[in-house]
Amino acid sequence: MKEYTYYPGCTGEASGRACDISARNVAQTLGVDLIELPDWNCCGATTYLSMDAGRAMALSARNLALAESQGRDLVAICSGCFSMLSKANHRMADHGEMRGKITRALGAVGLEYHGTTRVRHLLDVFVNDVGEGAIRDSVAKDLKGLRVAAYYGCQLSRPKGMFDDPEFPTSLDRILSWLGAEPVWYPVKAKCCGGMLMTSQSKVCERLVGKLLSVAVEAGAECIATICPLCQINLEGYQKRISKVFGTHLDIPVFYFTQLMGVAMGMGEKELHLSENLTPSEAIAARC
């Protein structure tokens, strides 16, 4: 078992519960031991960053400091968390004024951060640490050519492209093909789902999500796989409303990627919580 420090993120405790649970179970099967970071706090997210960069970075840095004392890579399952934790790390390394701010904030509670925590996304760990052989070996129930649109969204590979191409990532497509699925040609795979705009600017956001869904359908995808709980809920939660706007009928299942991995590993409801998805994912799982 290789050990990692695990950062579930706030969404993983609520609307993204199935992402968290399936991630833990699939990781376990692949020999990836996710040890939850004790007393982790919110990463700050784009929302806090929109108010005050210093405070947002300090929030992320508390997690980095706590993780540093554990001495393992810090793994996130949400692109927002991954992006914010990475940003705080980069600011610590390359920006004196921000480093000073973060250091003083941490110092006020007796914490120190030396900049050694490596931030990872679970997808990165699976593709690059676990790798093709072990993932192929874990398959108990081949996905039998299931046509999947692999959706990455924005903050996984942008701005830095830390482990995949910023504009045309392929990590998830590769994993899906190792499971026996057939990733479809999905040119909008790194386009934006709008994130929190679904709350503040729903009309703008519906247009973005509508495009992502309709391109997947046109490409012949039977379902979509996401790597972020917020993308997952944006893509599956508003299909009826968006169908009205677009004058079409959208009803395409949207999985968190570890749910699909779990299906291929022969896992069931207890490990994957497929019944919590708002779109009809169980039928797809049953077919495989």
Place this chain on the structure above:
Amino acid sequence: MANTDVSARNAGELNRLFLQELRLVPEWEKIKVCIQCGTCTASCPTSWAMDIKPREIMGLFRAGRLDKVLRSNSVWICASCYSCTVRCPSGVKVSDVMYALRAIGMKHGLLPKGEKYPALAQAFAKVVDKYGRNAESELLARFYLRSDPLGLCKQLWLGLRLFRRGRLALLPKGIRGRDDIHKMMAELEREDRG
């Protein structure tokens, strides 16, 4: 004429505040070498909905007219997708420019009428400061009741579907280090004031 002078002076002051904020971004100076090519606008998935496009924002900064930008909806329509940032041939971190503009808008109350994101961000900060983590239900309740009661009705159906599937955590989970979060935020606030 006097009015123009005053607005110009305020706009100049705004540029100073903006640069103070932008300095927290590595390589912030790159904004000075924007070549006005429009790659940012063309790459932006939401520029079609912006009153003032990203390229124009860079130009208005140079012209000392950020007041115009902050009166528009633009920075609140940015989804932080970083497409502009990875494509800018001059290396301007356009997404971070947007964050800096949002932050001065929030800090100085320069917000466009009817825009809901600032209230969402305030509610988010309140919840995170209180518990150390986000509590989705409380955040959305705070936000919708205050800024968008009609939106709450629209969201109730989704809320119900999530609730039925156990995806709505009604009770917030506070962390043990809540006091530490308060102290860290207080330290930064003290620093800002000092």
